[in-house]
Amino acid sequence: MTKSKKTGRIPKSKLLSYAVNAGLLLVFYFLFFALIANGTINRYSSGIMTTMFINIILTVSLNLVSGFLGQLVLGHAGFMSVGAYTAALFTLYSGLPITIAFPISIVLAGVMAAVFGVIIGVPALRLRGDYLAIITLGFGEIIRVIILACDFTGGAKGLRGIPTILPKGSDATSLALAKYSYVFWLAVITVVVIWAFVRSRHGRAVIAIREDEIAAEASGIHTTYYKLFAFVMAAFFAGVAGSVYAHHIGVLDPGKFNFDYSVEILLMAVLGGLGSITGSIIAAVALTILPEFLRGFEDYRMLIYAVILIIVMLFKPSGLMGQREFSLSGLAARLTAKKRKGE
Amino acid sequence: MDFLTQIINGLGQGSIYALVALGYSMVYGITQLINFAHGDIIMVGAYTTYVMLIMAGTPLWAAILAAVLFCAVVGVIIEQVAYQRLLNKNAPRISLLITAIGVSMLLQNLYQLIFKSDAKSVSNVLPSFPIPVGPLEISSVTLITIVTSVLVMLLLQILVKKTRIGKAMRATSEDAGAAKLMGISSRNTIAFTFAIGSGLAAIGAVLYCGAYPQITPYMGSMLGLKAFVAAVLGGIGSIPGAMIGGILIGVAESLTKALGWSQITDAVVFGILILVLLVKPAGLLGRNIKEKV
Amino acid sequence: MAVLEAENLSIVFGGLHAVDDVHFSLEKEQIMGLIGPNGAGKTTVFNLLTGVYTPTTGQIKLEGQSILGKKTHQITRMGIARTFQNIRLFKDMTVLDNVRVAMNQKMKYSAAAGIFSLPSYWREEAEVEEKALELLSVFHLEDHASDRAKNLPYGQQRKLEIARALAAEPKVLLLDEPAAGMNPTETAELMETIELIRSRFHISILLIEHDMSFVMEICEHLVVLDYGRIIASGSPEEIRSNPKVIAAYLGGE
Numbered sequence: 109m110t111k112s113k114k115t116g117r118i119p120k121s122k123l124l125s126y127a128v129n130a131g132l133l134l135v136f137y138f139l140f141f142a143l144i145a146n147g148t149i150n151r152y153s154s155g156i157m158t159t160m161f162i163n164i165i166l167t168v169s170l171n172l173v174s175g176f177l178g179q180l181v182l183g184h185a186g187f188m189s190v191g192a193y194t195a196a197l198f199t200l201y202s203g204l205p206i207t208i209a210f211p212i213s214i215v216l217a218g219v220m221a222a223v224f225g226v227i228i229g230v231p232a233l234r235l236r237g238d239y240l241a242i243i244t245l246g247f248g249e250i251i252r253v254i255i256l257a258c259d260f261t262g263g264a265k266g267l268r269g270i271p272t273i274l275p276k277g278s279d280a281t282s283l284a285l286a287k288y289s290y291v292f293w294l295a296v297i298t299v300v301v302i303w304a305f306v307r308s309r310h311g312r313a314v315i316a317i318r319e320d321e322i323a324a325e326a327s328g329i330h331t332t333y334y335k336l337f338a339f340v341m342a343a344f345f346a347g348v349a350g351s352v353y354a355h356h357i358g359v360l361d362p363g364k365f366n367f368d369y370s371v372e373i374l375l376m377a378v379l380g381g382l383g384s385i386t387g388s389i390i391a392a393v394a395l396t397i398l399p400e401f402l403r404g405f406e407d408y409r410m411l412i413y414a415v416i417l418i419i420v421m422l423f424k425p426s427g428l429m430g431q432r433e434f435s436l437s438g439l440a441a442r443l444t445a446k447k448r449k450g451e
Numbered sequence: 452m453d454f455l456t457q458i459i460n461g462l463g464q465g466s467i468y469a470l471v472a473l474g475y476s477m478v479y480g481i482t483q484l485i486n487f488a489h490g491d492i493i494m495v496g497a498y499t500t501y502v503m504l505i506m507a508g509t510p511l512w513a514a515i516l517a518a519v520l521f522c523a524v525v526g527v528i529i530e531q532v533a534y535q536r537l538l539n540k541n542a543p544r545i546s547l548l549i550t551a552i553g554v555s556m557l558l559q560n561l562y563q564l565i566f567k568s569d570a571k572s573v574s575n576v577l578p579s580f581p582i583p584v585g586p587l588e589i590s591s592v593t594l595i596t597i598v599t600s601v602l603v604m605l606l607l608q609i610l611v612k613k614t615r616i617g618k619a620m621r622a623t624s625e626d627a628g629a630a631k632l633m634g635i636s637s638r639n640t641i642a643f644t645f646a647i648g649s650g651l652a653a654i655g656a657v658l659y660c661g662a663y664p665q666i667t668p669y670m671g672s673m674l675g676l677k678a679f680v681a682a683v684l685g686g687i688g689s690i691p692g693a694m695i696g697g698i699l700i701g702v703a704e705s706l707t708k709a710l711g712w713s714q715i716t717d718a719v720v721f722g723i724l725i726l727v728l729l730v731k732p733a734g735l736l737g738r739n740i741k742e743k744v
Numbered sequence: 745m746a747v748l749e750a751e752n753l754s755i756v757f758g759g760l761h762a763v764d765d766v767h768f769s770l771e772k773e774q775i776m777g778l779i780g781p782n783g784a785g786k787t788t789v790f791n792l793l794t795g796v797y798t799p800t801t802g803q804i805k806l807e808g809q810s811i812l813g814k815k816t817h818q819i820t821r822m823g824i825a826r827t828f829q830n831i832r833l834f835k836d837m838t839v840l841d842n843v844r845v846a847m848n849q850k851m852k853y854s855a856a857a858g859i860f861s862l863p864s865y866w867r868e869e870a871e872v873e874e875k876a877l878e879l880l881s882v883f884h885l886e887d888h889a890s891d892r893a894k895n896l897p898y899g900q901q902r903k904l905e906i907a908r909a910l911a912a913e914p915k916v917l918l919l920d921e922p923a924a925g926m927n928p929t930e931t932a933e934l935m936e937t938i939e940l941i942r943s944r945f946h947i948s949i950l951l952i953e954h955d956m957s958f959v960m961e962i963c964e965h966l967v968v969l970d971y972g973r974i975i976a977s978g979s980p981e982e983i984r985s986n987p988k989v990i991a992a993y994l995g996g997e
Contacts, residue, residue, distance in 0.1 A: 116867035118866060242679065308855070312845050316837065319834035319836055320832050326816055326817075326820060326832075327825075337855070411556075414556035422536055
């Protein structure tokens with residue numbers, strides 16, 4: 109500690125765990141890359157994987173506002189739709205080759221969603237917490253209505269013919285691999301950025317606001333600024349997810365980004381544990397894959413989600429992970445502690 | 452003249468919003484909970500009307516009675532099963548809100564399973580004929596809607612101001628702790644408030660069916676949201692506020708439609724909400740309460 | 745020169761003068777007590793001093809500079825920190841983090857530096873951790889640094905709240921009923937702590953307290969409020985024998 113104080117270098121203990129995590133990520137990435145490349149994971153399954161990573165981006169970013177900041181947002185799908193349409197319109201009309209246009213569209217989508225975040229957040233965050241839920245819900249609806257009413261968004265027919273992320277004529281496997289690589293690393297970036305933010309002084313300020321806004325303000329925290337910051341950051345990543353979604357599916361239907369979808373993301377965040385990033389990841393993975401096994405119960409899906417939501421809130425409001433995080437070093441510490449006890 | 456007709460239509464629509472807004476407002480006044488499921492109670496009321504009138508063929512009064520009673524019971528069950536536990540242990544508000552959303556989704560999907568998602572037609576709930584008023588023609592349905600709503604709200608005012616339970620409601624919303632010390636059971640008061648609010652939503656549902664004879668399991672969410680906007684606009688927690696808010700929203704809506712912008716009506720309503728919260732966060736008649744330090 | 749000055753401070757809530765023409769000046773390294781019966785407007789004065797409420801009339805100056813119209817967090821940064829009557833800790837955060845939150849304002853690294861874990865992040869975080877632990881050790885809380893705040897016993901929660909206020913490096917510390925709910929031993933210990941804070945951090949302290957023996961012993965100057973007005977001010981000896989004060993406390997007029 110004393111050394112890092114002078115140099116600002118990463119402490120050795122952290123460095124090791126970072127290296128282990130980075131290594132595991134690479135192993136995971138190449139493992140699934142190989143499985144997709146040799147066809148073990150078919151096109152259908154790799155499509156679900158893409159959805160899964162999109163859901164991770166959405167859930168982790170929503171958790172920043174609803175879990176760490178403690179403000180309920182019911183329009184996350186609305187921010188996603190802003191990103192999706194921005195990105196799709198850009199790749200459709202920019203005239204740039206898709207391999208260049210797509211990465212730019214990701215950033216544009218995030219920025220545009222963030223701009224909307226500022227527009228919504230500035231008035232809404234001045235008010236008591238419950239109103240933010242309603243205003244974001246209202247925002248989601250307004251966006252949908254506007255998309256339906258406009259010509260350039262394709263209106264109710266939806267926006268069609270969005271290019272896939274590789275030039276025309278690329279084979280299906282390369283496309284699946286390209287999608288997988290993009291969405292995998294985007295999810296990693298989202299998780300790492302939000303995780304690093306949360307443990308920084310800025311993240312502490314955000315958590316303090318959740319704990320007690322009055323005390324946070326009295327401790328010198330500019331609460332309005334930090335609330336807006338977290339809110340806009342979450343909107344940004346929802347926009348990023350929207351861009352990937354648009355180019356993954358190829359068609360945008362305004363009906364997709366409705367209240368139900370926002371609630372589905374919220375359910376993932378709640379189940380995983382508001383305030384736990386790893387919890388969000390686990391829940392997003394589980395709730396994307398599970399319905400695939402319950403195909404016959406499609407009609408009951410939202411009903412079951414509703415019941416789960418109520419039961420979790422009543423009996424285990426902290427969700428799967430509470431505010432804890434799963435970490436390898438934590439696991440290792442626990443295992444060795446048990447061993448020592450055993451001896 | 453067209454303008455006047457639209458205003459009157461708006462009054463009709465607005466008084467339905469007002470009835471529903473009252474439920475939001477009263478429940479919020481006592482529990483500080485935005486009961487998201489309240490809008491879906493309208494849907495429950497509408498389907499009860501449908502079952503009684505169309506499927507069972509009962510007379511109108513029986514359908515209304517059934518809708519009011521059934522909704523009141525559903526309202527109380529929701530409060531007892533979903534909210535009471537959280538209210539008792541003073542859970543964070545975000546937990547309450549999420550539970551309320553869960554209840555709302557549950558009702559919608561349950562009704563979709565039972566009645567399927569296609570729209571059901573509930574025509575001729577209320578007698579419909581044009582009434583000439585000067586140069587204008589007003590639909591009897593609109594007139595009945597307005598008159599009924601006004602009567603119901605007057606009754607409610609009497610209930611809240613004069614009766615014992617009404618006083619208990621006001622006392623609990625003023626200071627739940629003190630009310631408890633005075634021997635007022637906050638549990639019963641809260642349950643009663645849910646019952647009244649849901650009953651009012653049922654009356655709103657019947658009137659709604661009179662004006663718009665198409666019902667779906669999802670009809671409640673937008674209707675409920677607009678009623679909520681009305682409650683906030685008027686000042687949440689205030690009964691006259693809910694009435695004024697409801698009517699303003701109704702009129703704003705029908706004027707938007709009259710201007711040929713019917714596609715963006717919902718956007719206009721939410722625009723009004725955002726504007727109100729910016730300029731006067733406590734609403735027109737609400738009190739601005741700052742959290743005690 | 746006085747560190748904190750209040751002049752003709754008044755606030756009206758719906759026709760009621762909650763605080764009426766209150767004035768005092770707090771000297772450097774002085775411990776001043778604000779006393780009075782329940783509902784006399786003591787906490788309201790704190791809320792005025794910290795920008796929670798804006799006074800209807802009057803002026804508040806910190807080291808000669810007006811703080812009127814400033815937001816609470818700005819006032820904290822300028823140098824007035826407080827504790828609350830009902831302890832308000834960040835319950836689910838660790839003891840260490842409670843203190844670190846209040847040190848946020850003195851830290852400089854940007855959000856980007858935090859996200860990318862630049863050297864400034866590691867350097868400042870290490871410095872702040874050391875400073876925070878040092879501060880906690882003043883209150884004998886360093887062994888609990890990684891406990892959640894809500895798991896501390898009551899007396900230590902009070903101490904942590906004071907530590908958090910001090911972490912903001914204030915010039916003036918406002919304590920709202922610091923001895924509430926404490927037993928005589930704890931109260932005695934608290935008195936020592938307050939003395940220690942003054943001598944160690946060289947700050948002025950304004951406190952609200954109901955425990956008369958506590959106030960009489962620790963404060964150099966007392967201001968007595970009743971119905972929002974100052975009915976007496978002076979040294980503990982003067983206040984003790986003031987007939988107006990005795991009347992106010994006995995409920996007479």
